[in-house]
Amino acid sequence: MKKLATLKPGAFFCYGGVQWVTLENDKENGAALVISAAPVFNAAFDDDNKNDWRESSVRVELNGPFLDRLIQAGADPAAFLEWESDLTADDGMTDYGTATDKIALLSDGLYRKFRQFIPAVDEWCWTLTPWTCKPEYAAFVRNVSSSGSLNNNYAYSGHWGVRPLCYLNSEILVSVPYEEECADPHADAVEEAHSAIMYVLEQYPTDVWGDAIAAVVASLFRANQDAEEIAQEEAAARALNGTPGKNSVKITIEGQAASAATIVAMVADMIENNGGKEE
Secondary structure (H helix, E strand, O other): OEEHHHOOOOOEEEEOOEEEEEEEEEOOOOEEEEEEOOOOEEEOOOOOOOOOHHHOHHHHHHHHHHHHHHHHOOOOHHHEEOEEEEOOOOOOOOOOOEEEEOEEOOOHHHHHHHHHHOOOOOOOEEEEEEOOOOHHHOOEEEEEOOOOOEEEEEOOOOOEEEOOEEEEEOOOEEEOOOOOOOOOHHHHHHHHHHHHHHHHHOOOOHHHHHHHHHHHHHHHHHHHHHHHHHHHHHHHHHHHHOOOOOOOOOOOOOOHHHOHHHHHHHHHHHHHHOOOOOO
16 A cells, blocks of 8 residues: 555556546645546436536536445545536637536546546547537537547447546555565665664764764775675685585675665764764
8 A cells, every 4th residue: 555645647556446547646735636547437428418517417427426436445535625627618618617526527638738647548538628618519528539639529429438537635545556566675675774774863963974874885885895805715715626605705785784774783883983872
């Protein structure tokens, strides 16, 4: 499990039984804009063939039964934040104004903005952008084709994909696919060592940090150099005696000398020798 705020744009995660993709993390407001990785169902934009999102049947479905299913699957109702969608038509008409929802669809503007992070799917999907607000053409809605281009179609077409878009509280924990398989032990060790070193450093005056860290780096270098010399001597001895075998000593930066416990101990020792603990 990872905090949603830590995921970068384009990252996949699972929440409420649906796989999502992060489009943007708004750290200032503690919200992440996410879209489903694939259509969650196929439906008409509006059963009455209206291209006004505010009155559409798909809006009712997403903010009613679909949201309920997410919550039943374990999603926190409070995680879904209300946000405002711009309903400006493709021709620039603004008659429909805006709409506030917990779950909506992409506008064609948002599609263009985040296209690089939106996984392509082999079917056509709705946006919430009307082609125009003119009454004589008020049945046409913008959609995204399987090729990725933007098109228009009748709102009552019932076979287009629906990909919900929402803002989630970025403090929630989400499941990242293949998290264990994709884990990087070296990166985890580096992070652990970094945290441990910072904890030790914070116990001492900051004016000794630089000298202490420099001394630690020098000691690590010497330890690695000594290990290489020992290994070379052992290899030479085996060659002279014709004895096969592995080195009995091999200490490298990525081995014992780089373990968090070793580095932390060395930092503490060096700080003690360079100024003492802060009272």
